[in-house]
Amino acid sequence: MSGKRVVTLTVNGDRVEFLCEARQTLLEVLRNNLDLTGTKEGCSNGNCGACTVIMDGRPVVSCLVLAVEAEGSELRTIEGVARGSHLDEVQSAFLEGAALQCGICTPGFIVQTEALLEENPNPTEDDIRFYLAGNLCRCTGYDKIVRAVQAAAEARQVAAN
Amino acid sequence: MATAENPKYKVIGTRPVRHDGADKVTGRAKYGADIKLSGMLYAATLRSPHAHAKIKSIDTSKAEALPGVRAIVTSADLPAQGDRIVELGEGAANMRHLTANVLAREKVLYKGHAIAAVAADNIHIAEEAIKLIEVVYELLPPVMDVRKAMAADAPILNDDIRTASVGSAPAAKDSKPTNIAKHFLFEKGDIAAGFAKADVIVEREFDTAMVHQGYIEPHNATALWNTDGKITVWMSTQGSFSARQQTAELLKVPISSVKVIPTEIGGGFGGKISVYFPPVAALLSKKSGRPVKLVMSRASVFEATGPTPGSHMKVKLGATKDGQLVAGEAWIAFEAGAYTGSPIGPACMCVFACYDLPNGRVEGFDVCVNKPRTNAYRAPGSTHVAFATETLVDEICEKIGMDAADFRIKNAAKEGVRRVDGPVYARIGMVETVEAIKNSDHYKTPLEGKYRGRGIASGFWFNCGLKSSASATVNPDGTVSLLEGSTDIGGSRVGIAMQLAETLGITAEEVIPTVGDTDSAGYCDVTGGSRVTFATGIAAIEAAKDIQRQLVERAAMIWEVDVAQISYRDGGVHGPDGKFLSFKEMAGKLHATGGAVIGRGTSSAATQGGAFGTHCVDVEVDPELGKVQILRYTAAQDCGTAIHPSYVEGQIQGGAVQGIGWALNEEYWYDERGEMRNATYLDYRIPTCYDVPMIDTIIVEVPDPQHPYGVRGVGEVPICPPPAAIANAIYAAVGVRMHDLPMSPPRLSAEILKKK
Amino acid sequence: MATINMPRVFIPPPMRPLTAGEEVVEVAGANIAQVIENLEQRFPGMKERLCQDDALRPGLSVAVGDSVATLGMLQRTGPDVEIHFLPAIGGG
Incomplete structure (x- = not known):
């Protein structure tokens, strides 16, 4: 297939340009062209949430976005969650709460949680479970993930006040 | 918890942050699919659209002609295995079946059965090439139900399978092949007499469907077959040593020719013990002269890896009216999938394991059906x-x-x-x-x-107990670098490090655990059977005791006393007249007292x-x-x-x-x-x-x-x-x-x- | 060889025709290999069912006392211990 396209966008605050084929997904380009392999591939059909990124403020599964669709967008990936060399509240809460076992779903959960707390800084347990229902985890049974999200929301509220 | 209730421990029972945690919450941890090598090719797999068929011919010529295609392999590239059975640490494998499962030979036995693989400049070319491979099949009737597969007139999947019954004489080689690969029988007491004592007897039949481990990370392997004949494989696996052995056996090369570098692993639950991709990626690399990466699709993970069997069971229990179990009987048939190997043995041994049952009889069958070859799944x-x-x-x-x-x-x-x-x-x-x-x-x-x-x-x-080993190097700043070979699926690095820390009287944070590859770490069996915290833990404790012994010798030299006068406890060496040097102080004297202190430990005896x-x-x-x-x-x-x-x-x-x-x-x-x-x-x-x-x-x-x-x-x-x-x-x-x-x-x- | 306190071998049901129905037999032997040799002497045909090429058959394990023997044929026995032949157990 010929006819590569140039796509220009912002990734984690940096202006980025890449060449891609029309059939390439955003997930493939993030991982293969931009070496941002923190975004994981679990199913490639939008069912597992491991590849979640925030695109123009909205969480999307990057396996269902074509790379060319990202033209002009502002993207935040797991690599853009930490603040410099400091983990943010969500990452710290996952670590301290042992909310990960194998860790493959963790980037997707953390990014989805960032989107949740942006929309709803004080979510109930039901809010959390509903918002994260598109992210699959097979190791934890979700208990410690939900508690970590609660802890992160609380930490962020404390920090804000 | 344990520290409150078990005050004898300082580290065990606490909740330190895992050592690999920062990498895993920032996206830096490298999983199998994250591997990228210079000149790397991407490969795709052709899979059977049929559940049961003979392969009449495979024509790869059109695929080979596609620009960007660098290598194609089929089962013709894998050495024939004959009737070898190989012990793989956590169980034996029939090599004829294992190689046919990696790439189908005469027959395909389930939909999704791998037939050929293509390496190309990118994954899209590889996938296009797969569609150009022409396979002629002769369709055979599939048998999908465990009871139908046991019937005398059932279509037979494997012409080399005769029923192996533990304790029975082996079946004659010229007898009729069957789908019933294994039979087990256990008896205790007298079940007729037992049921005669029962006031209540219940007997029911049960069916359970085949289910999958469902780990979120698909299988993957990247291989480089170097010009010196050495093969390096990067992959997510529950056992790098088992993967090395399977790869070497499948390729018929010495195990020392294969190095498996385990990446982080995104779940396994028993499903990432069997090898699918490494020999295929290695052969593609040999043919192309380039490193080759294979990553499985989610659909193939379901259709073509190792789920746990569906089952049909008849179970009967009897009890007296005052609630005493008197007898139990079970008849259990498991779908092995395409080749023998369901966990029917353990199932028979577990069915009444929770109870004190005076009289029991359990019979089990391992039965081939046209579904993927089953593997272990959590308490198989x-x-x-x-x-x-x-x-x-x-x-x-x-x-x-x-x-x-x-x-x-x-x-x-x-x-x-x-x-x-x-x-x-x-x-x-x-x-x-x-x-x-x-x-x-x-x-x-x-x-x-x-x-x-x-x-x-x-x-x-x-x-399980099985075999583990660990080595631990004391650093001059009072920390310890711990090297072990058990891939960490759920936080085992920290659990093993804590046992070493407890034994040396240092903190969990003062231990730096690393999961090594097959050329650097000592042999460890798979991360499975709930064994790693137990067995690799024992190896780490042994390594810590080895360090203790060496530090006692060094302290004897420093204090000019006999080693018998020195003991290691509470985080340091104690000598005569209240002499004490902490672990950290001893570590600081490493270079002045003879150089490196390296502890080693193994565990194989404990079950x-x-x-x-x-x-x-x-x-x-x-x-x-x-x-x-x-x-x-x-x-x-x-x-x-x-x-x-x-x-x-x-x-x-x-x-x-x-x-x-x-x-x-x-x-x-x-x-x-x-x-x-x-x-x-x-x-x-x-x-x-x-x-x-x-x-x-x-x-x-x-x-x-x-x-x-x-x-x-x-x-x-x-x-x-x-x-x-x-x-x-x-x-x-x-x-x-x-x-x-x-x-x-x-x-x-x-x-x-x-x-x- | 002592004749008292010998290891007690539990015979799997399919093998009991060889022992005329005996479920437990006392057999001397300092390790599993010797026990199996002595079993074969008394009950010909036993070894073929338990061993292949002087190792335990694939998929078979032996328990000495309450734990699975990690050394297979080389596992030491002892006076009064029970010996069981069982399917090998893996795990997820």
């Missing part, structure tokens, strides 16, 4: 049989009017009880887990409301005692839709000694939720052609966080005397009780007994309708 075989036995126990309790917890306590297996398969139990904690549930706030709180019910069930798993769990669940059933909502869940488990309670809880919670998925939703759904119709996460519905509540855990600690700190493996037991506990709760809620898994809305609503 035990969940199936727990579903049967534990629902029968519930029925007996109802008939004799006895509390389900009291019945279990009265009949529980305990130290000194002889199992139906023969051996006598050492110290175990079955009674303690039932008592923990009986005394829990959950069990003591009445459940109210229409269509609501509560159920309990117990479960058992053996836990674990069994582990038990008891779960309690409240459900609400929608009587119209047949949908089951889990309202409350509590799991009690004997963990021996909890090293890192957070990860112990996490194993219990994760296992329970996998069990909930198995109970309520998950199944391989095949059509009459033998095609799996739900090979996506959307349709093969594993639990989401919206499906389950918090999972409360009760850690029961009955130390295993075989481990210095009393560890029992934790990972597998918690998947066993949920299907039965939920079935019992459904009965309490709506009065129907479920005998098939999953208890999905269509099945449950049909049963509710029948009752009306």
Whole structure:
């Protein structure tokens, strides 16, 4: 297939340009062209949430976005969650709460949680479970993930006040 | 937890942050699919569209002609294996079957069976090339049901399989081939006399569907076959040494020619022990002269890796009216999938394992069907049989009017009880887990409301010991670099590091654990069988003791006294006249006292005692839709000694939720052609966080005397009780007994309708 | 060889025709290999069912006392111990 396209966008605050084929997904380009392999591939059909990124403020599964669709967008990936060399509240809460076992779903959960707390800084347990229902985890049974999200929301509220 | 209740420990029982945590919450951790090497090619796999067919011919010429295609392999490139059986650490494999599963030879035995692979400049070219390979098939009738596959006139999958019955004479080579690959029989006491004493006998038939481990990370492997003949494989695997051996055996090269570098691994649960990709990637690399990466699609993970069998079971239990179990009988047939190897042996040994059963008979069959070759899945075989036995126990309790917890306590297996398969139990904690549930706030709180019910069930798993090793290097700043070969799937680095820290009297943070590759770490069997915290833990403790011995020798030199006057305790060396040097002080004198101190330890002699769990669940059933909502869940488990309670809880919670998925939703759904119709996460519905509540855990600690700190493996037991506990709760809620898994809305609503 | 306190071998049901129905037999032997040799002497045909090429058959394990023997044929026995032949157990 010929006819590569140039796509220009912002990734984690940096202006980025890449060449891609029309059939390439955003997930493939993030991982293969931009070496941002923190975004994981679990199913490639939008069912597992491991590849979640925030695109123009909205969480999307990057396996269902074509790379060319990202033209002009502002993207935040797991690599853009930490603040410099400091983990943010969500990452710290996952670590301290042992909310990960194998860790493959963790980037997707953390990014989805960032989107949740942006929309709803004080979510109930039901809010959390509903918002994260598109992210699959097979190791934890979700208990410690939900508690970590609660802890992160609380930490962020404390920090804000 | 343990520090409060076990003041003798300083590190064990605390909850330090895992050493690999920062990498895993920032996306820096490297998993198998993240590997990128210079000049790397991407490969795709051609898979059978048919469940059962002969391969008449394979023509790859059009694919070879596609620009960007660099290499193609088929089974013709893999060496013939003959009738070799190879011991792989956690079980033996028939190499003829293993190689045919990697790339099909004369026949395809399930839809998705790999046939050929193409390496190309990018994945899209490889996928286009796959479509250009022409395969001519001769279709054969598929056999998808375990009982039909056992029939005398069933289509036969493998012409080299005769029934192997443990303890029977081997079948003659010229006898008729069969789908029944294995047969087991266990007997204890006199079941006729036992059932004659029973006031209540219940006998039911059960069917359970094939289910998958469902790890989120698909299988992957990247291989480089170098010009010096050395093969390097980067992959996510539960056992790098097992993967090395399988790869070497499949390629018929010495194991020293293969180096497996284990990446981080995104879940396994038993499904990432068998090798699929490494020999294929290696051959593609040899042909192309470039490193080659293979990553499996989600559909192929479902269709062509190693799920756990579907089953058909007939189980019968008898008890007296005062609640004494007197006899039990079980007939169990498991779908092995395409080749022999279901966990039917352990299933037979688990079916009555929770109880002191005076008279028992268990018969089991391993049966080939046109489904993927099954593999281990968390307590292999035990969940199936727990579903049967534990629902029968519930029925007996109802008939004799006895509390389900009291019945279990009265009949529980305990130290000194002889199992139906023969051996006598050492110290175990079955009674303690039932008592923990009986005394829990959950069990003591009445459940109210229409269509609501509560159920309990117990479960058992053996836990393995097997072989592990570790080495530990003292650093001059008082830390220790720990090298071991057990791939870390759920936080085992920190659990092993904590045991080393406890033994040396330093903190968990002062240990720096690394999972090594097969050329740097000592041999370790797979991360499976709930064995790593136990066995690699023992190896780390031994390494720490080796360090202690060396530091005692150094202190003797410093103090100019005999080593017999020095002991290592409380984090340092103690000499005569109150002399003391801490571990850190000794580490600071490393270079002045003779250089490096490296401890080494191995573990191979210890075998674990069994582990038990008891779960309690409240459900609400929608009587119209047949949908089951889990309202409350509590799991009690004997963990021996909890090293890192957070990860112990996490194993219990994760296992329970996998069990909930198995109970309520998950199944391989095949059509009459033998095609799996739900090979996506959307349709093969594993639990989401919206499906389950918090999972409360009760850690029961009955130390295993075989481990210095009393560890029992934790990972597998918690998947066993949920299907039965939920079935019992459904009965309490709506009065129907479920005998098939999953208890999905269509099945449950049909049963509710029948009752009306 | 001592004749008292010998290891007690539990015979799997399919092998009991060879022992005329005996479920437990006392057999001397300092390790599993010797026990199997002595079993074969008394009950010809036994070894073929348990061993292949002087190793335990694939998929078969032996338990000495309450634990699976990690050394297979080389595992030491002892006075009064029970010996069981069982399917090998893996795990997830």
